[in-house]
Amino acid sequence: MKAKQIKLVREQLDSNLKQLEPLRNTIVPNKGWIRAIRDAIGMTGQQLAKRMNVKKQRVARIEQDERLGKCTLKTLKNAAQALDCIFVYGFLPNNSLEKIVKQQAQAIAKKRMARTNQTMRLEQQELSENEKEKALKALTEDIINTMPKTLWDEQ
Numbered sequence: 589m590k591a592k593q594i595k596l597v598r599e600q601l602d603s604n605l606k607q608l609e610p611l612r613n614t615i616v617p618n619k620g621w622i623r624a625i626r627d628a629i630g631m632t633g634q635q636l637a638k639r640m641n642v643k644k645q646r647v648a649r650i651e652q653d654e655r656l657g658k659c660t661l662k663t664l665k666n667a668a669q670a671l672d673c674i675f676v677y678g679f680l681p682n683n684s685l686e687k688i689v690k691q692q693a694q695a696i697a698k699k700r701m702a703r704t705n706q707t708m709r710l711e712q713q714e715l716s717e718n719e720k721e722k723a724l725k726a727l728t729e730d731i732i733n734t735m736p737k738t739l740w741d742e743q
Contacts, residue, residue, distance in 0.1 A: 591735035598685045608680055620654040622667045631671070639670035692739055693731035697724055699742070 589597070617624035626636055633651075637644045650667060653659045661677060668675035681688060701724055731739070 591733055594735050595732075598689065602684045602686055605680060605685075608678060612680055618655075620651055622654050622664075622671070623651045625671050625673060629671070636667070636670055640666055689732060689735075689739075690728065694724070694728045696731055696739070696742060697727040700727060 619627070622636075626633070633647045634644045637647045640647065642650075650659060650663055654664070654667075661675075664677075665675040683691070701720065
């Protein structure tokens with residue numbers, strides 16, 4: 589994908605992800621979602637097992653696995669369907685995707701500039717702080733605009 593297309597995809601995803609922002613502070617019930625919803629609607633483990641077409645012991649295991657983070661997405665989706673719910677799965681980035689890319693590009697730009705600056709210092713041609721800042725900004729923008737395949741090679 590070309591850099592412009594990647595940027596457009598990133599902007600569209602950022603827009604969609606903003607809608608999920610209120611979910612960031614959602615607290616998972618201690619018993620897990622399956623058990624919490626099952627209890628809230630007054631459904632027994634046996635009744636859920638019947639709806640999922642599994643044995644009662646399997647429901648207990650599913651609820652335990654959910655609490656431990658060992659449940660498969662398929663199992664969670666099946667349980668949600670049996671509870672007349674919709675299973676939702678997603679990622680909420682800590683920052684906008686645009687900001688994540690900018691931070692990575694800026695880190696790469698700083699490393700490149702440090703090498704260049706060292707050479708220029710040895711040749712007594714070091715840039716002023718203002719010039720360094722402008723060069724860093726320009727290099728960062730260039731990296732973002734070209735989206736090199738190596739962007740995420742460095743941490």
